[in-house]
Amino acid sequence: MYKLVGVVTGEVKLHEFEFVVTGEVRLNEYVKVWTEQDGWILARVVKLVEVEKKKATAEVIGYKDERGFLTQPDSTVSRDDKVFKADRAFITETLGLKSGGIYLGLLEGRNIPVYIRKEELIQKHCSILAKTGSGKSYTAGVLIEELLEKSVPLLIIDPHGEYVTLKYENRNEEERKQMEKYGIAPRGYASRVVVYTPANFSINPNADRLFRIDGINLSVKELYDLFPMSDAQLGVLYQSINAIKSQKEFYTIEDIIKKVSESKSSARWRIIHYLERIRETGILSDSPTRIEELVKRGQASIIDMKGAEPDLQRLIVYRLCKEVFEGRKMGKIPPLMLVVEEAHNFCPERGFERAASSNILRTIASEGRKFGLGLLVISQRPARVDKNVISQCNTQIILRVTNPNDIRALSKGLEFMSSEMEEVIKRIPQGVALLSSPSIEMPVLVDIRVRKSEHGGRAVEFESEEVEEVQTSKRGVLARLFSISA
Ligand SMILES: Nc1ncnc2c1ncn2[C@@H]1O[C@H](COP(=O)(O)OP(=O)(O)OP(=O)(O)O)[C@@H](O)[C@H]1O
Ligand SMILES: [Mg+2]
Structure with missing residues (x-):
């Protein structure tokens, strides 16, 4: 009944043993060995060598104790113990794999589906960290598809315009061939995905709707968060806005520019310059996009910020985060998942860049769960993302990471990381992830x-530079205005 794959040999350690391979064994394969003391022990093949005989090294995972907890054995396996291929039921039970929920893929080395609980994802946040090109956005896309099918509202901060392709079914031949293995079929989500642009339809022809933020009664703090100011500049802005407030109940950015122009201080020029830049982007409006429109059951709203300057992107993220957080607190919108791509730009670790959106993202990371506001943060620079945010993510999806600073940051920030894990993530092949989850x-x-x-990241690769050039010139003046350089 059990499939024999080898016999324990050499020196056995508590967490590792070697065996001579007699059956069929693959790398990352799960195996089991019977011990007198603890019963069946689960282990995973971490090394395969073939010199005279084929030998494998297996890392001990543990066994299920009477209380049902995965436990590390106190005793070692013995020389000449038989090694069997671990059966599906034993693996599932020992690892505590659940069925149903968010389907992520198959257990590496085995044909066993891996799910995470929807509630754990939303209530306890999730991060996807890895080096560039390793499959972060692809994996985020998988999670988004699953959440969409469960009708969880999604708000996606999309700096590169990669997520619009969620609308269309996967046309990649290679990937379509693999669908049967994963038990899925191609599917587009056109009726559920709405793309918003903070620019306009000539800059972003893919957009379905315009995204506008409230330009009425901008506060000194909001403006200060948006651009760096000296004390003198801050003083002028403060006086101007206070003066307007004493005259008007509602004021626009136009009113602020006018009032600042009346100042005698030479600091006024720089402020006017900044204020005019914001005005020219056209993002401010007296009929802003309502949060109730963005966050709806069964809808994924994508804020496609392609072409927007970093400062403007941070202002947008800041406003969105503030509104979803308050919206959830007051029960104006249903529980949702907020997806933040390139998180290092929006909640950078101290000592790196400053971002208007930092504080509110930190607040959402620490308090969002109380209000059913889940966070999915994605970054290729783990070391540059606010540790307070990362450490609040209970589900971690780590793809390949090679940068030593980033590996160090992961080790410091994540409990489960060990030196073996560090080696593993340096070598993970594309499309494979190390998953740590309460599930x-x-x-x-x-x-x-x-x-x-x-997958949108790929569509971008296909776009030839020639095509890109023509589009840029067509977009013309507005495009340049939208990303006015400082
Ligand atoms: N699970 C997977 N199955 C098949 N192909 C994948 C998988 N994950 C990634 N890929 C391939 O890898 C490529 C890069 O993936 P992706 O765009 O997600 O990288 P990324 O980590 O987001 O990169 P960047 O840092 O540049 O944003 C994709 O175009 C896709 O072809
Ligand atoms: Mg990406």
Whole structure:
């Protein structure tokens, strides 16, 4: 009944043993060994060598104790013990794999689906960290597809305009061939995805609607968050806004520019310059996009910020985060998942850049769960993302990371990281992730399923530079205005 794959040999350690391979064994394969003391012990093949004989090294994962907890054995396996291929039921039970929920892919080395609980994702936040090109956005797309199918509202901060392709079914031939293995079928989500642009339809022809923020009664703090100011500049702005407030109940950026122009201080020029830049982007409006329109059951709203300057992007993220947080607190909108791509730009670690959106993202990370506001943060520079945000994410999806600073940051920030784990994540192949989640007993490697919908990162690769050039010139003056350089 059990499939024999080898016999324990050499020196056995508490957490590791070697065996001579007699059956079929693959790297990352799960195996089991019977011990007198603890019963069946689960282990995973971490090394395969073939010199005279084929030998494998297996890392001990543990066994399920009477209380149902995954436990590290106190005793070692013995020489000449038989090593069997671990069966599905034993793996599932020992690792505590659940069925149903958010389907992420297959347990690496085995055909066992890995799920995470929807509630854990939303209530306890999630991060996807890895080096560039390793599949972060692809994996985020998988999570988004799953959440969309469960009708969870999504608000997606999309700096590169990659997520619009969620509308279309996956056309990649290679990936379509793999769908059967993962038990899925191609699917587009056109009826559920709404793309917003903070620019306009000539700059972003992919957009469905305009995104506008409230330009009425901007406060000194909001403006200060938006651009760096000297004390003298801050003083002028403060006086001007106070003077307007004493005359008017509602004021616009136009009123602020006018009042600042009346100042005698030479600091006024710089402020006027900044205020005019904001005005020219056209983002401010007296009929702003309502948060109730953005956050709806069964809808994914994508804020496609392609072409917007970093400062403007941070202002947008700041306003959005503030509104979803308050909206949830007051029960104006349903529980949702907020997806933040390139998180290092919006909640940078102290000592790196300053961002208007930092504080509110930190608040959402620490308090969002109380209000059903889940966060999915994605970054290629783990070391540059606010540690307070990362440490609040209970589900961690780590793809390949090679930068030593980033590996150090991960080790410091994540409880489950060990030196073996560090080695593992340096070598993870593309499309495979190390998953740590409250839904499973211990971190496992997951072969992330292929996307049902088209992946946007790839569409960008296909766009030839020629095409890009023509589009840029067509977009013309407005495009330049929208990303006015400082
Ligand atoms: N699970 C997967 N299955 C199949 N292909 C994948 C998978 N993950 C990633 N890929 C491939 O890898 C490429 C890069 O992935 P992706 O765009 O998600 O990288 P990224 O980590 O977001 O990069 P960047 O840092 O540049 O944003 C994709 O175009 C896709 O072809
Ligand atoms: Mg990406």
